[in-house]
Amino acid sequence: MAALICGIAGVVRGFSGFGSAMVQMPALTPLVGPSVAAAIAVMFEVMASIQSVPGAFRQANWRAILPMAAAALIGIPVGTVFLVSIDPVIVQRTIAIAILISVLIIASGFRYSGQPNRATSLGTGLVSGFLTGIGGIGGPPVVIYFFSGSNKASINRASLIAYFGLTQAVTVVAYWLRDLLSVEVLGLGLSLIPVFYLGLLLGSWLFARVNEHLFRRLILGFLALVAVMGLVI
Incomplete structure (x- = not known):
């Protein structure tokens, strides 16, 4: 069951760019507990983004990121x-x-209408950081915030990758200091990486061949279902 969940998380990550933790946390938590599920989610996110971080650093909007x-x-x-x-x-x-609220906001097409400034950047980073620490789900606030501005999509994408690269590194350290990345957890995460990686490849393949809007709606519906299950199970 854990392998199936991680494979689906990889598909969602590869197709939509949504953090795999949005699938893994509510689905894996009943099986292994929230701390182990969060640690595995962070491991997967680091693996998924490590190749794209160096290039993103050169294009990112550091004035907004810092x-x-x-x-x-x-x-x-x-x-x-x-x-x-x-x-x-x-x-x-x-x-x-948190996941259910994020899905509803994304599905509604909401965009922050104000001008990005230091106060809103700090607030967004604080909320995103807290959600990242508690379960690796800090992506939606930052995605909504960045894509509300007038920057090119390529700059926004690079900024997101750079931001998540930095925060994931900090999260690894925080989890390590709290003994969340034990040998047993690392072993479990490593054993599940192959199926997650296959999911990533499948998600990327689907992105090039399936109607994006239809599949994105299906993913949002699936994420909402997983979140509701996390509330009742």
């Missing part, structure tokens, strides 16, 4: 503390609610 990353440095450790100290059922429900 305040967000600075705030995320605070949010990630706080989220990690919640992950390891709060009742796992509460963590599971919190993550499911």
